[in-house]
Amino acid sequence: MTKVMIGYARTSTTDQKAGLDAQLRDLQAAGCTKIFKEQLSSVASNRPELERALEFVREGDVLVVTKLDRLARSVADLVAITAALKEKGVELRIITMNLDTATPTGKLMLNLLGSIAEFERELMLERQREGIAKAKADGKYKGRAPTARSKADKVLALKTEGKTPAEIQATLGISRASYFRIVKDLA
Known part of the structure; x- marks a missing residue:
């Protein structure tokens, strides 16, 4: 065969x-x-x-x-x-x-x-983690900017207008968890 x-x-x-x-x-x-x-x-x-x-x-x-x-x-x-x-x-x-x-x-x-x-x-990932830690310590690495939290002002404005959490999430394109995290942080 x-x-x-x-x-x-x-x-x-x-x-x-x-x-x-x-x-x-x-x-x-x-x-x-x-x-x-x-x-x-x-x-x-x-x-x-x-x-x-x-x-x-x-x-x-x-x-x-x-x-x-x-x-x-x-x-x-x-x-x-x-x-x-x-x-x-x-x-x-x-x-x-x-x-x-x-x-x-x-x-x-x-x-x-x-x-x-x-x-x-595993060794490569360990070296990568060490490099990121050093860059953070040197102030050269900030990580990914939080996208949902940057919309906190908009969340508050829409909430003040009487929009529901679901409407705010849909309007701003944020998750349910992000919405409630922002509301908790603003409280």
Whole structure:
């Protein structure tokens, strides 16, 4: 039985066109007959094209990605994806690592690499938090400006006019929680 190669390519932003083009080129060179592609962050709540690829693959197929970080956002995510593939009888191949889950060594390496990738991500996030804390201490980082609280004067004016909370929320485009937080702060 000939294995059908299905590719998946992802970049974090639409600005990374060269990165996406390189992935598509490598997936085609690897023999992928169908390629699912998307341009969004791996931390996005859902990745519709990955979900479509996972639904599309059939027993005996091979899901191919260029790099591990294009597929999974964490070890838990990697474990879930590989479990879904295994349940369907689908192998996983990662081009840059020459890794193939059809072999016991490939399965072992995938788990080890996933653990290392998650460790590196945690270190990066820790450095990012430290950088933000230092920037805050230096007065260079203020964070996101509160959008609803900047409308406190308008909330008060509309409330004085006798508008209901629901009317004020709709008029100003603020949430129920923001409305009541503002009213509480004004009291």
